[in-house]
Every structure is written in C-alpha cells, then in structure tokens.
Amino acid sequence: MELSRRGFLKATTIGGAVALGFDLSHTRAEMRALKVSRTTETRSICPYCAVSCGVIIHTLGDRSKNAVSSVVHIEGDPDSPISRGSLCPKGITLKDDITRASRLTTPKVRLPGSDKWEDISWNDAIARIARHIKTTRDRCFVATNAKGQVVNRNPGMAWIGGCTDTNEFNFLQWKAISGLGVPYRDSQARV
C-alpha cells in the first residue's frame, strides 16, 4: 500500500484503535486534531537567500470568497531537488515573518516638516504620488544633452527595487521606469 505522509499520519492515528484491541473511539473523538490536518498546502519558495529552498505553506481557510486565510505552519518541501525538505533557521521560522504584528497594513504619509505619520487612503496616496511624478518629470526632463543629442531622460527621479520581487514585477517595474524616462535606477544587485 502506498501512503502519502499525511495519509500515514491519519492511518496510524485511526489504526491505533484496532491495534490496541479495545475501543478507543470515544477517546479518539476527544483527541486534538493535528494542526495541519485541515490546512491548505501551497508550494512556495523561501524569500531569503538565493538557494531557493522549496517551502510548503499551510493555511487555514478554503480560499472561498470572504474566507480569510491564516498561516498555521511552514515546512520544507521534500520534493524540491535543491533543498529536499531542509530549511535553515530563517526558513523554518518564516511563519513569524508573515504573521508578525509589525507588518505594515495601511498607507501612511509624512508631510514636509512633520514629525509624525498620518493615515492616507490608497486612492489619495496614488493620486498624490502620480502628481509628484508628473511635476518632477515635467520640471526636470532633459530632452537633449549638452552635445545636442536627443536623450529624453528624467534625472529628477531615482528608482530602486527588487531583491525579493518576482521576475514579473521586475519587468513591470522596468516598463514603468522606461515610460517615466528614469536614468537613476538600481537594485540590490549593486550592493
């Protein structure tokens, strides 16, 4: 009989009743279910170093609309040929990083000269950032350089990003940067 690891855990839990020779069904009903018995497993990649260990994220919640998922456990993915289920101390504690209270949850703005953060809505934040970008780009745009060559660049802005961003984000970011004409751009790869 082939058993998945999860199936094996279930089978031994249930099988225990038979093997003992007396009925534990009542006791079994009282047993605490395994924390991961009802979870959804998602395959992911550790976000820390560049080994790319496979991780399995266990969440509660069935992903139906309005159901909020929460992480209950993270473990190494035994199928990954690179990591074969191993994780380092950082990888094995990834849950702490996802669920910590210090995660940012709402947009904030610090106004010029102010000494505090203030709340701002997403729509207002995006609108004000877009206005800043346009004002800066229109003011600083260099259409031709000192030699008269057409250069179409916007040195009024700098943009850095991307050590734990996906490739797809990096591509979208490059398109936006090109569209805004930004020459000052760099990433974690430099430092």
Add this chain to the structure above:
Amino acid sequence: MTNGWVDIKNADVILAMGGNPAENHPVGFRWFMEARKTRGAKIVAVDPRFTRTAAVADMYAPIRPGTDIAFLLGIIRYAIETGRYHSDYVKIHTNAPFIVSDKFTFNDGLFSGFDDKTHQYVKDTWAYDGDPAKGGSYLLDQTLQHPRSVFQLLKQHVARYTPEIVERICGTPKAQFLKVCDIVTSTGNAQRVGTITYALGWTQHSTGVQMIRAGAMLQLLLGNVGRPGGGVNAFRGHSNIQGATDTAGNTEILPGYLKTPVGQMQTLADYYGSAVPTTLNKQAWASMNYWQNYPKFMVSLLKSLYGNASTKDNDWGYGWMPKIDGNYSWMYIYDDMYRGSSMRVGGKEPGPEGFITFGMNPVGLGPNSKKMIAALSKLKWMVVVENSEIETATFWKAPPEYGGASPAQIPTEVFMLPAANFAEKDGTFTNSARWLQWKWKALDPPGSAKSDQEIVSRIFLAVQALYKKEGGALPEQVLNVSWAYTNPVNPDLGEVLKEMNGKALADLKDPKDPTKVVKTAGQQIDGFGQLMDDGTTSCGNWLHSGVYTEAGNNAQRRNNADPTGLGMFHNWGFSWPANRRIMYNRASADANGNPWDPTRVGIKWNGEKWVGDVPDMKPDAPPGTFGAFIMLPEGVGRLFAAGLADGPFPEHYEAVEAPVPNLLHPKVTSNPVALKFASDKDSLGTADKFPIVCTTYRLTEHFHYWTKHQEAGVLNELAPGFFVEIPEALATDKGIANGSKVRVSSARGSIEGTAMVTKRLPSLNIDGKRIWQIGFPIHWGYAGAKGHTGPLANFLTASVGDPNTWTPEYKAFLVNLEKA
C-alpha cells in the same frame, strides 16, 4: 552560478573563498557535504575568519581582507610552474595561444594606457595581434611558447606571486598556502574537477571584479569551466537578486543584459554599431558570436515595451527610450541627490528630487549612512513600498548620531505603502543557479496591503492618465508604454511571464523551409532562436524565452527525476538560457567531442549532434566548428581580457583604506581607477589613525535588515543584538572584556556594540608587522522590534568601489577600537 546548487556534489575539490556558505547558504551547503561524503571531495575554506564553513572544511587558510588577488595569482603561478594545469583544455578552450600586441605593457603597478588626469585607462594597447576587422586573422601559437602569447604573458605577470610574497601580502603562512595550492591544482587534468564558490566577500571590494576574474582564470587553467562539478559559482544573497539583474534591475542594462542606450547612440543603427560585436575569429574553433542576434532581441524587446506603437518607420520606438550619459548607479544616485545636480557630457543637469523604492532599504544598504540620510533629506518626495517601517521610511526621525536635520527642517513628503510579502503573491524567483521556479500565492496580504505589481501598475496608470489629460514633457514616452493586460491595475503574473517569454505577432516561417509555418500569429515562441528583428515577434526578456511556451508555464514544472544522475533536473522549473543547467558546457568535452571524464558528461558529440545537458553550442555543429564560448567574439575563454576598467590581468592592489603600502609597487597602492566620491561627507581614513582592518558579514540567524522586525520571533532570541568580533590578544591589549561595550570608529563616524572576544579572528603577520582585524555582522539598525535595534554597520563604510561594477568596498576598511 555557471553550474547549479546540486551540481556541487560532482566536485572533487571545492574552494570556498570570498564567502561563508555554511553560514549564509546553509541548505545549498548540503551539496558540499554530499560531495565529500560520496566522492571524498576536499573542501578548502580561505577567509579572514575561522567561519562556520571553515569549521567543517578539510582545510582552512587565513587571509587578510582584500588580498585575495595575490593569493589567487599565487595559485596560478604554482599551477604553471609545476605543470599542474589542464594543458589540452587550455589550448582549445582559452585564449592562451593568442598573441598580444607588443604595445601592451605592465610596469610598477600600471598597465599601458593609464591617464594620470582622468585616472582611467585608454585600452587600445590591450589587444591581440592581427586585425580581423581588416580581413586579417589572429595570430595563434598552439605551443604556447611565443613570448607574447597570452600564456607566456600570464606566466610572466604572475611570476612575482611566490609563496613568500603571498605570505607577506596576505598573511597566510607559506606551508598552509602551499597545501591549498596542492589541493586546488589537483584538478588541473581531465580526470578530476574542482569548483570555486564565492559571494560578496569577493564582490564588495575596489578590486572585486578582478578577484572574480582571477578565480575564473584559475578555473580555465585547471580546465574546470563548463564541466559538471566545476565552474565559477557566485552565491547570490537574496531570493531574486539574480532575477533583478536578469530583468534590468540596473541602470546600465535592459532586460536580458542588453545595453542601456547612451546619448551618442541616436538611432537603433548607432546603438547596434556599438553593441553588436563583429565575429572576430573565423579560423578553426571560430567564434559563433551569438551576440550577432542582438537586433532580434532588441526589436522584440521594443515590441514588448511599446506594443503597436513600435513600428519599423519609427525605429521601433527606440527614440522614446531614455538615453544615459555617464553613471547613474547606486553611489551616484545618492551623491547627485545630495548635491542636487550632476554634470553630464559637459552640461549641468538636475539630480533626483523624487525617489521610489520597492522592497529596498537604501539607508541600511548603502555605504556611509550619514551621507545617505543627508541625501534623502534633500528630496521633495519619496515613496517606500515595504513590509515594515524600515530605516529608509523613517530617515527623517533617525537618531541624532546620524547627523540628520530636525524633522521640521526636512521638506520630504514620504509615502509608506504596505506591500504583500512573498507568500501573499505568486510569480517566479530565479535562484543563484539561474533556475526560475514558480511560487503560488498562499494567502492575502494583511490589512489593506497590496501586491507590488498592483502598486506599480496603479501608480504608472495614474501618471499615464495625467499625461493623456494634460500633456507635458514628451508624453509619447509615457503613453506609448504598453500596459495591455487583461486586468491592467493588477496584472496576472502568468500573463506577464508569457509576455517575457515572447510570442509570434505574425506567422513565423521555418527558415529552412519557407512553406512551413513554425508558429502562427499569437502563439508563444519555443525559445529565443525563433525571435526576429522585423517586428514579427515580441519578447520581454530573450534570456527567459522558453519559460512559458505553448506547452505551458515551465517554471511550474515539478518533475524531480534526474536521469543524468548529475543533479541537472531538466524537468524541474526552467533554467535560463534555454533550460541549460551548466553554462559553457561545450568545454566539458575535448577536441573530438568526447567528455573529459566519461562519468561526468556535460555534453558529448554522438556523431550527429550534441547530447547530455542542453548544449551551449549549435546542436548539430561538429566538434572543431565553433569555440566553446559562444558569446565571445574570439570564441574562447579569456585569460587576457581587454574589456575591464582596471587591466587585462588582475593585479594585487590594496583596499582604498589599507593598513600597509602595496608591497609590489608602493607608488600604486590601491586600484588606480577605483571609484571614489568627493563630497564633504566622503572622508577616508589612514592607518596612523585607524590601524585596524575591519570587515562585515551576515549571520545564519538573520536576514539582512529585515528579520530584526520580528517582535516575537525565534531569530531575535538566537541573535538578539549587534556585536563586534575581536581577537583575544587584541582584547587583552586594550583591556576589553567579553560582553563589555566597545566603540568602533572610522573616518565616517563611530558606533558602539557588545564585544565578542573570539579565537576566530587570527592576527596576521604582514611583512613583519602585526595587523589586527575585527569584524561585525550587518543586521541591525535604528528601526526594528523593541530591544533588537542597533547601529547600522554601514555607518562606518565608505563610498568607494570597484571601477567595473561600482559596488561599494564593504569588506575591507580601516577602523579604530576602544572601550566604550
């Protein structure tokens, strides 16, 4: 990495230098142990500290920070003098037989062509004899005896690096150095293979690129490049830093390492003129010169960027692309931000007044924290997209020792936008081995946090809307960028990956039989071999082509079968380029296409085609047709490389801040073309005031400036705060007790931390002088969970760096140490 994580198990010798993989890549390091367990491989650790890698290595040799070139050239000298190099490999797969111009010289620490005024090299004398551009051909001496052959010039160049000189420069005792030489050069033959692994311990020096080159040259001489178990393997430090580089994370490159156009390239034809190399070697082992396909990659990229607006008549939209003049990389960003302007080809231009940072913490990451904060304080606005309230977002309330103005005097409007983390979005990461692996989204981000793809899209679309409504400076540049995703405000990342892979825009015909259609319009292409320069294909990154074909998303593949037995796993994820697992794998076979070692086949010629790994070679080109290094105009690996800023051969230079003069040429102590800055915040220290060498590093228990934010986490219990590692004898000299407070000062400022008195850092005897070295980890800063904040390591580092990569010199600088 030229090879992969699992491939390390195929090595007979592993030289871990310029990195501490047991600490920083612990799960990748399992393959070191696997090699030892299954093959009896020898692991050699060379490091200033007795690291966690050293603790499990077969041999450890100490070295003074920043002197790795002397050490490596010493091994190269040993290999040549003893004949322990792979002669057959060197003759066909490297430029060792090429004859170099007699105008090329090296005297007293300077190569020919040094310009005293600009502190740069004019490189025209760094050239081969014979001018293929004028119809001639290179002169080669296959006996390697010609006095101006690359081989003889190299032999002459490294002759100075005797074991005695290595000991006097590096502080490595001669006996230990010779033992390293013996182990490493044991792979200089067909039967054995060795790998070199490194990380930021090589990169972050003012001579970083030449350190890596010295390692690569050693691997070429030993015949280890391209072979399973071999290669030159950079261990990158972040989950997708490889992907960031591949997809244009840096000012000088476009996606797929195409070059960012500069001002003098006014048309696409001008641009090709400088970017597309001519095939220089047309003899036997000719160059395949793969970059001749450059226009196909570039036009397809422009089609992807500008969509239907990109046409043949408008040069595919090339004119809208921003052109650069000079340097816009990391240290220049903050220097120009601080100054408020820059000089570009003789004209003054504005510096950055606005700044966007996605998942980056430049105040922690950049050298010279005081300068970083002073620079950000000049901004009109800044956008920080992050998981945590990081140092950069709160620079306006940095502690007083950082020297910033009071918040009332800082005009910057700062937006801090909450972002999803890795688990809360899908998409691919590319690991250090170039493997793209898909991760699936596990849950929604907390509160109103959004994915970064949604944030960048919302911002860009809002700017497009403003330009559409109001006009402004060159609106076409903004408006013609194609954002035609099914859901433009939050693009599906699978759809973006498809765009990066590339597709046919018209029916593509088979070049061998035009009656056959290979792809119909709209289909995903199979690989970059199908790209066209006539606007009939689009492709966001030619290197990723093949990742998302008509067969589906290949980054999602999870078949972990390994028929090669060598850890290649061709059906797990996708490895760029073309799903190739070992780069330069043509060099794993001899002149006839037979593998150097039949038990470790990279690729081999079966009489009709190359089989094994995906060949780094035209699949049906018989042995001898093309050289193994298909991207280079000369087709062979370079022991002599004319393209770098600081010399065709590596040379030992001291760090910009060095404790001793250069033993070989005291008049040229540090890299003569090192990158330096001259603002009032850029002070450099000298050995009389700052006699101790300092270096920085990471710990297993923390990730960069990130995990210190975990208020209830285990990691902060394991490594709760900032400490300074101090050699026992130095601590005794200074009366410093383990666990007491110490102050470390550089010319940039001083920080305080807990003393960790250790045996791990030996003092070194450098040419008769005792040199102390100390070090500390980088992970802390003024933002973080309560009780787990600390000084920024980069408070002490300088804005100086490598002239090729413009990466800061974090690994060797001068400090003083005292009781606090």
